[in-house]
Amino acid sequence: MAECLWFLFYDKKLLLLEEAKQFHGIPLSERAPLPSESRIHDLGHFQGIPCKALHIAVIPPEFPCALTDLRASYDILGRELYLLAGKGSQLIHWDCSTQFCSWCGAKTHAATPLSKRCAACGREFFPLLATAIIVLVRKGDSILMVRANNFRGDYYGLVAGFLEPGETLEECVRREVHEETGLAVKNIRYFGCQPWPYPNNFMVGFTADYASGSICLQEEELCAGQFFPRNALPNLPPPLSLARQLIDWWLEHPEDQPPLR
Ligand SMILES: [Zn+2]
Structure with missing residues (x-):
């Protein structure tokens, strides 16, 4: 039996072992480090090693481990292992529900x-998967940034929202920007996408240009929002987010269109 990397989840948190330093706390062993009656989910491979996810119902008190929030695990694991953890989290959520x-x-x-x-x-x-759009709206040397009422930190993000039945992604971009800020946008272009396992979202990122209108915030969702010039940006969203990838790309390529994928 080959050794596997085990992504163990307990109460939506990822279990990390201090002694498993090689893979930032993800246990490497032939068998699951803790017994479980839940189904084992295959996640693919990391550096040729099979990766599996499992939901743990009970952690023995003497078991030496730490529990980490999935978002926080990005800083510990790095992008590749974090994405595998996210896949495991989504599959366990689906299985349980x-x-x-x-x-x-x-x-x-x-x-x-x-x-x-x-x-x-x-x-x-x-x-x-619940599909959502996120869009970086440019206006000259500024971008539109908003603070949602449910943001946990003190940062600003980009306009985002869920795709509705019968809608295309581009229609969703236009609708969300208009509903949340009262603005019209043009030149909508695909930027990139990423899984967002909280618990089962899929984010599709776009850029767009301001077309017309003045800002009128949707107060049920947003507590603040405005165009920020590049030299006076507020606190930015965390690096794991597609919002941050869009902003970082714009800072480096202010005049460009998104790259072909
Ligand atoms: Zn039935």
């Missing part, structure tokens, strides 16, 4: 690694 059929209430069982089937009515359930 689809124990029973949402149509008839019967128990579901695993059909494939990424699907479950209802034992009674046969309906299938796959991991669902």
Whole structure:
């Protein structure tokens, strides 16, 4: 049996071992370091090593470990291991939230690694993602930054929001900017995307240019928002976010369009 990297989650937190220094606390062993009755999820490989995720119901008091918030684990693990941890977190969330059929209430069982089937009515359930857009709006040498009421830190972010049924991503960008700030935008271009496992979102990033209107904030969602010039930006969102990647890219390439992917 090959050694695996084990992403163990307890109460939505990632379990790290102090002695597992080689992989920043992710345990490396043939078998799971703690017993669990939950399903083992395959996450792919890291440096050729198979990676697996598991939900732990109980941690023995003598077990030497620390529990880390998934967001905070980015600074400890680095991007590649953090993305694997995020994948594990999403799969565990999906597994836990689809124990029973949402149509008839019967128990579901695993059909494939990424699907479950209802034992009674046969309906299938796959991991669902909630798609959201995030957009960097430029106006001359400034960008539009906002503070949402639910932000945890003292930073400003970019306009973001969930895709609605029947909508294209570009329509979502126009609608969210207009709903949140009252502005119209043009020249919408794809920038990049990333999983956002809180708990099951998928972020798609865009750039756009200011077209018309004056700022009128949607107060139910935002407590502040304005155009900030590049030499007077407020506190920026954390590096793991697509918002920060957009802002960092703009700071380096103020005149450019996003790169082809
Ligand atoms: Zn059913």
